[in-house]
Amino acid sequence: MRKIILDCDPGHDDAVAILLAVGNPDIELLGLTTVGGNHTIDHVTRNAQQVLTVAGLHDVPVYRGVTRPLLNDVVTATDIHGDSGMEIHGFELPEPAVEAEEAGAVQWIVDTLMREEPGTVTLVPTGPLTNIALAARLEPRIVTRVREVVLMGGAYGAGNFSPSAEFNIAVDPEAAAIVFGEAWPVVMVGLDLTHQALATPEVESRFASLGTAPGDFVVGLIDAFRRNYKGAQGFDNPPVHDPCAVAYVIDPTVVDTVAVPVTVELAGAQTRGRTVADLRAFGAAMASGASPADAGAAAGACNTSVATRLDTERFWDLVVDAVKRLG
Template identity: 55%
Template structure:
């Protein structure tokens, strides 16, 4: 069967669910993973970059360039997420990275990759704070018209997790989020309203275990730690696996329902800084460039991840 691969740049801060996103992107034949770039978020830049290289080593992803990016947000101080542990990928023994780190800064690799590919063929997939993406758009504005779309994990139109109304990836760098959401490109926000449906249930754990490969064992150990931390910190019996929802949507849009609505980023509210304000009022403006993810086909989503693990072998 002939299909066109979807070219993506994965900008991430691994992170347990970022690791799942890497596995899905590399293990699915419909995704052409052009680069992995890292940004301070779940942990420091040094740690998340090490994690990205370690995961790449584990899954045999030796042909995808990895570049480190921004070590702190545009304005505020960096604050890591406790749920991922001290390393950012606690719960398993990480292999010593054998995948080299690019000499290029992540922002420059993003720009160079977009500019050398045909216009409207590369999608940006940020699963951490949006610092690198905002800086790339500011450093080389020409990329905005060339990017096919931005599909990001962050925000929520009804839910928050870092505050009552703000999600971690957005509140980590709200100014960067403001830039990204207000550029003239298509943005799909895969937020907590959607990703809290992507739960790693006991059935999921069993199916991952039964694949019985080194990468599946690695992923199972990561998710066991993630499960315990989510239960302790947020009361989830099964942990939500946020970031790969973006990749699943690009592989098969029927996995994720979306709705076109204007989304604004709150920068100034004492209680609402970092909130992604989605305006569902009718009518939706004709020139609306933003959409939000609403419903997940859970079975299709997890089947994509099982298949990716099997393909990696």
């Protein structure tokens, strides 16, 4: 089993990521930590508690994270996620039956990584990277103890917060620069990959056919997410970003990646928050007829990689199977 810490800001797609993590038998979820992003810290923490309650799980601890970015003002995505941060249609959310722990998220992340065997815990941040950056600064020794950081965020193509930057990176680019700049392995599961994970009506029908509370919960999430995403971003079907990072941890063959250097732009007037992936060597190798694997090797040794292609059918099979197990 892969031990993970899921650092999230629920959020519709974070909710699905939580269900995938708790419903898959190959994942041991050590705990959920929350971070302000899709909504403020109070809302996203309550949403995390509600997701676990819907799933019938009362033994996954929830730790409330920091309230704001390192330098930026608080920015939320209510146009996508609604006034609660997890707007839902046709499903009545329960009162949380899971309490938030007294310890803060950053200290708990540090304590957990220092307690667990080195190389056994994967960090899976699906929101802004503030908690993870602060943990690395609070206790630098955790960097060599982490197996890898698999994050949902960034893009090597177009952004969504701005033409250049993706939301999770843009709202706290200083934190992202810290995380990408550390020596631990980082896998960036960005928009280039997650825009392939579209929740179509056919996908939605698979959850509806389960006839369970978790299945109906996902249907309600997708319904609301589809309407909001159409209005805000113009997508007919919403991309369900965050479960893609969890799916990679479960089965890396579901996601193609290429190792390339990635840095975070902090100063550009039009590009602040952009994840700059140096694809030059990879592109040249591909142009000369190399396979993707050989082209990746040609890009040189580095500790960062970017996700490029999703096996969509296998991805949705993983998610549906996890939700089915919870039912």
